[in-house]
Amino acid sequence: MKWFNCFNCCCCCCYNSKESNNDIIFLIIGINDSGKTTLLHRLLNDKVDQPTPTWGFTTETIPYKKQHITFYDVGGAASIRDIWKNYYAESYGIIFLVDVSDEKSITESKQVLEEVLSDNRLKSKPILILANKVDKISSFEYIETYNKLNIENLIMEGKTSIDKVLLYPCSCLLIDGERDPRIDSSLEWILDNVKQNKALLTNKIKNDVEVQRREYLEEQAKKKKRVEEYRKQRELQQQQQLQQEQFLNSTNTQQEKNKNRSLRSVKIYPEMCESNI
Ligand SMILES: Nc1nc2c(ncn2[C@@H]2O[C@H](COP(=O)(O)OP(=O)(O)OP(=O)(O)O)[C@@H](O)[C@H]2O)c(=O)[nH]1
Numbered sequence: 530m531k532w533f534n535c536f537n538c539c540c541c542c543c544y545n546s547k548e549s550n551n552d553i554i555f556l557i558i559g560i561n562d563s564g565k566t567t568l569l570h571r572l573l574n575d576k577v578d579q580p581t582p583t584w585g586f587t588t589e590t591i592p593y594k595k596q597h598i599t600f601y602d603v604g605g606a607a608s609i610r611d612i613w614k615n616y617y618a619e620s621y622g623i624i625f626l627v628d629v630s631d632e633k634s635i636t637e638s639k640q641v642l643e644e645v646l647s648d649n650r651l652k653s654k655p656i657l658i659l660a661n662k663v664d665k666i667s668s669f670e671y672i673e674t675y676n677k678l679n680i681e682n683l684i685m686e687g688k689t690s691i692d693k694v695l696l697y698p699c700s701c702l703l704i705d706g707e708r709d710p711r712i713d714s715s716l717e718w719i720l721d722n723v724k725q726n727k728a729l730l731t732n733k734i735k736n737d738v739e740v741q742r743r744e745y746l747e748e749q750a751k752k753k754k755r756v757e758e759y760r761k762q763r764e765l766q767q768q769q770q771l772q773q774e775q776f777l778n779s780t781n782t783q784q785e786k787n788k789n790r791s792l793r794s795v796k797i798y799p800e801m802c803e804s805n806i
């Protein structure tokens with residue numbers, strides 16, 4: 530797997546975009562522990578079932594049905610969720626994982642999802658919500674998740690412009706040593722949706738990535754200006770400090786000279802007196 534530090538990956542995606550004629554990028558997000566990296570291991574067909582928490586960003590390009598799909602797996606801890614939005618522009622679709630075996634996790638996912646779905650860069654893109662860890666609950670219990678995540682209301686209240694959402698159950702853990710076939714079925718859905726809209730999505734991605742690139746460059750230029758101003762101010766302060774020190778030194782030297790002169794005169798005086806005697 531290729532790992533990137535989350536603190537310098539912010540906009541590298543804009544410059545090193547993996548997009549090519551064959552490449553479709555899917556962004557895998559969801560709160561921590563929802564199973565994102567386990568899903569990536571399933572897609573890679575390896576046997577890892579206990580990955581370590583992701584503290585940045587991982588990317589994998591996988592040949593799938595005569596094409597290449599690139600998956601971005603981003604850490605889900607609250608402190609780094611802010612980096613997700615940096616990858617919205619270049620993604621063709623979102624795979625959002627929810628641990629449906631844990632009520633607390635569903636509640637937190639609902640809040641997080643509301644913000645995700647309100648982002649205009651995801652408009653017209655398919656959103657696959659994987660109700661993960663269904664192996665831990667009784668069958669069909671996951672269906673409730675759709676209501677719990679409040680998706681219908683978000684659409685009705687116009688809080689999202691997303692119109693292609695699918696909630697699909699799966700287990701990212703190996704089942705009898707094999708990948709859960711529901712992972713493939715859900716992937717088919719999101720891929721079909723992208724293919725139907727490929728030209729439109731590619732165009733949107735091109736525009737959004739360009740806007741993001743310009744915003745990034747503007748931000749960089751502003752940062753550079755701030756650093757330059759700070760450097761100038763610092764130089765001025767140092768110069769003033771130096772001048773003050775030089776002034777104090779010269780005053781001290783003068784005082785020293787004066788002191789010596791008076792000492793010398795004190796010393797001379799008795800000599801003179803002596804010679805006078
Ligand atoms: N029972 C069960 N456990 C799962 C399933 N998928 C993942 N897990 C477990 O959930 C834990 C977290 O999985 P990760 O894939 O690391 O979760 P993540 O979303 O990548 O977490 P962060 O990288 O911290 O954001 C691991 O112990 C997995 O074994 C599943 O379908 N069923």
Ligand SMILES: [Mg+2]
Pocket residue numbers: 565566567580581582583602603604605
């Ligand atoms: Mg992870």
